[in-house]
Amino acid sequence: MLNVKKFNHKHLLGLEYLSKEEIEIILETAKPFKKLFTRSIKKVPTLRGRSVALLFYEPSTRTRTSFELAAKRLSADTVNITVQTSSVQKGESLIDTAKTLEAMKADFIVIRHFYSGAPHILAQNVSSSIINAGDGFHEHPTQGLLDIFTIKEKKGKIKDLKVVILGDILHSRVARSNLWGLTKLQANVVLCGPPTLIPPEIEKIFPNVEIEYNLEKAIKNADVINILRVQFERQLEHLFPSVREYSLLYGMNKERLKIAKDDVLILHPGPMNRGIEITTDVADSLNSVINQQVTNGVAIRMAVLYLLSLNTTSTKL
């Protein structure tokens, strides 16, 4: 039996800082929350009176909406700060913006920022609970958790599964959170992508992870393929010759799907570039769990908000 008392974090900054057991507690706690979604009233009074500020320095649809729905289904109040229309435009610093939210007694600050480590700076400077909703190339812990939850739901386990993370590993915080979580739960992780998009010396941090530049070899007998988005906003033009070539070498299509196991799961964190990293027939195939990922994301974020709310006085990062 997992015991929620063993989860004593105040912030969720990354899966790097969680133990295997703590990750499992979050996954288990998400299950009863998911069960709520089948009711007509999908809301519970758990966080009545608490407030959650969503501070997004980068565009987002699903993560922000998912956090907002998660908070609302827990009966917390939410406020959205979109940087384009806020005082950040007048030059306010990150810490000052966060301190303003703290002064308004926001119990949680969910932050997405283009700099790696921005959530850590907030955790050290304000008293609210900080949840990392994606920081630079560093981590996107709730995405990692929802990916793992989805895999475990379908496969019944994580240990010893062959999980291929495919695409732009270098710029991907989703990949890093998956790596931390999946390796802690003892999956066999294979990284695959163009050599220019695999971070150099990554094997020093994750010694048990395999790197394979050839897609066909990488996905042979795979149980799970997590396909990453090609991040055009991160100046990729110099890192591979052309989008067409990327698609030819690393795009997931119906033919390649046959190389993996018959019941391989296809994950994608979204938004998809259909026809580039994934073809439409794969994205909409029976192997695809992309829409389930979105549903599970709300349950995972409810579990995270709930568990952190038990520890608002803890000082652990």
Added chain:
Amino acid sequence: MKVILNEKDIKKIISNLVKKIIKKYKNLNKFGIIGIHTNGVYLAKRIAEKIEKSKKKKIDIGFLDITFYRDDIGYRQNIQSPKETEINFDLNNKDILLVDDVIYTGRTIRAAIEQILEIGRPKSISVAVLIDRGLRELPIYAEFVGKKIKTKPNQQVEILLREANLEGDKVIIYSK
């Protein structure tokens, strides 16, 4: 530590509770039992089984976890790992019997009632418990009580049931 009820006592108490329950609920087509995790679930199953045996009729049964409805979240008292609420029958217009092991402050029952009313609109809700230890903090009333005992707040009443306890059924009381 003192044993206040043994296996035999508990068996007798449950039989008496079942008799009273059958006497009250004449129309079992409009009746359902909901057990509160974890001991309430075991007791609800036992009660439902006995009614089914005596009346030769299938009884609707559900399980309720009240963790998300607690009023002490964040104060870190007695936080338990949430379990799944499973009520797979229609609550509307039914007479619902809520089952738990002990009634004490009344806060658990309050939370359970709140949750049930969000799932549906039963005709009525009543409460059955093995032990009523008094010391209510809310105006909550249990209609079916196995045994009433006088306790102090610094005492702990623990119900050990064979479903989770190797030594069988037992109710003990001790000072914290």
